[in-house]
Amino acid sequence: MEPEDLAKPLAPVDYDRVQHQSYARGRALPADALQAYMATFGAHLADRRPLVGIDLGSGTGRFTPSLAQAFGGPIYGVEPAAGMRRIAEAESRHPAVSYLDGRAEAIPRPDATADFVLMFLSWHHVTDRLAAAREIRRVLRPDGRLLLRSTFRNRIPDHWWRGYFPGSWDVERAMFPTEAETREVFEGNGFKTLAVVHQALPFEGDIAGAVARLKLRAVSVFEHLSDAELDEGFARMDADLAAGAIVEKPTYGDFIVFGPRPR
Numbered sequence: 072m073e074p075e076d077l078a079k080p081l082a083p084v085d086y087d088r089v090q091h092q093s094y095a096r097g098r099a100l101p102a103d104a105l106q107a108y109m110a111t112f113g114a115h116l117a118d119r120r121p122l123v124g125i126d127l128g129s130g131t132g133r134f135t136p137s138l139a140q141a142f143g144g145p146i147y148g149v150e151p152a153a154g155m156r157r158i159a160e161a162e163s164r165h166p167a168v169s170y171l172d173g174r175a176e177a178i179p180r181p182d183a184t185a186d187f188v189l190m191f192l193s194w195h196h197v198t199d200r201l202a203a204a205r206e207i208r209r210v211l212r213p214d215g216r217l218l219l220r221s222t223f224r225n226r227i228p229d230h231w232w233r234g235y236f237p238g239s240w241d242v243e244r245a246m247f248p249t250e251a252e253t254r255e256v257f258e259g260n261g262f263k264t265l266a267v268v269h270q271a272l273p274f275e276g277d278i279a280g281a282v283a284r285l286k287l288r289a290v291s292v293f294e295h296l297s298d299a300e301l302d303e304g305f306a307r308m309d310a311d312l313a314a315g316a317i318v319e320k321p322t323y324g325d326f327i328v329f330g331p332r333p334r
């Protein structure tokens with residue numbers, strides 16, 4: 072990537088073009104990892120059940136049925152990409168879950184009806200962040216919570232695969248806002264920051280499985296790397312896998328918990 076490319080904003084990732092075909096398989100989480108996420112989210116939510124939730128940018132519904140199981144629901148998976156929604160509707164069904172066509176800037180739910188909104192790796196795709204913050208404030212109940220899980224530019228994780236795709240550092244620096252920028256958007260639009268969580272994440276599963284999943288390229292940073300970079304990186308990865316030389320690294324998942332400030 073040329074330095075001048077970084078000055079231009081990255082083109083948005085169109086999940087209807089490629090990613091929806093492989094996302095569910097490429098990003099699948101084992102049941103115990105899903106449970107651990109639900110416990111982590113639950114620690115920041117009200118104790119009463121059921122809780123009404125919005126999975127904002129729900130994709131293929133990776134978390135949506137688990138949210139219904141853990142918190143009762145109804146849970147609304149709001150997702151702009153029809154291809155992602157179609158997979159969610161086929162593969163991530165639950166009686167308390169509905170998938171809706173919408174986006175963070177226009178959430179198809181009434182005012183003050185949600186106990187929580189989860190944004191899991193969807194915040195950096197939102198183009199009008201001020202409009203999104205106002206919409207989330209609108210749909211949340213006064214004691215509701217926004218759980219915003221994202222990568223932040225100031226803390227980009229050194230994933231186990233990073234060394235194979237060194238260009239991914241620059242792509243992610245251009246792709247993700249900082250934690251401070253994110254807080255500024257919400258704190259300037261009716262929210263207070265309640266917690267900033269740096270969650271340690273273990274290496275998931277076995278390395279051969281991780282390589283196979285990564286090869287499905289269901290990671291949006293790969294959309295911004297050239298085929299040559301990807302081919303070279305995967306070739307080195309295959310050689311290291313055969314030699315038993317890939318280092319399994321733990322990582323971390325950052326999230327911020329926001330709550331509405333009284334009007």
Ligand SMILES: C[S@@+](CC[C@H](N)C(=O)[O-])C[C@H]1O[C@@H](n2cnc3c(N)ncnc32)[C@H](O)[C@@H]1O
Binds near residue numbers: 130174197
């Ligand atoms: C990396 S995927 C995450 C999906 C899901 N939350 C998960 O963790 O599996 C990002 C999702 O955000 C969606 N997205 C893009 N722009 C959005 C917007 N403005 N509002 C809400 N979601 C958006 C994409 O279509 C995509 O499905």
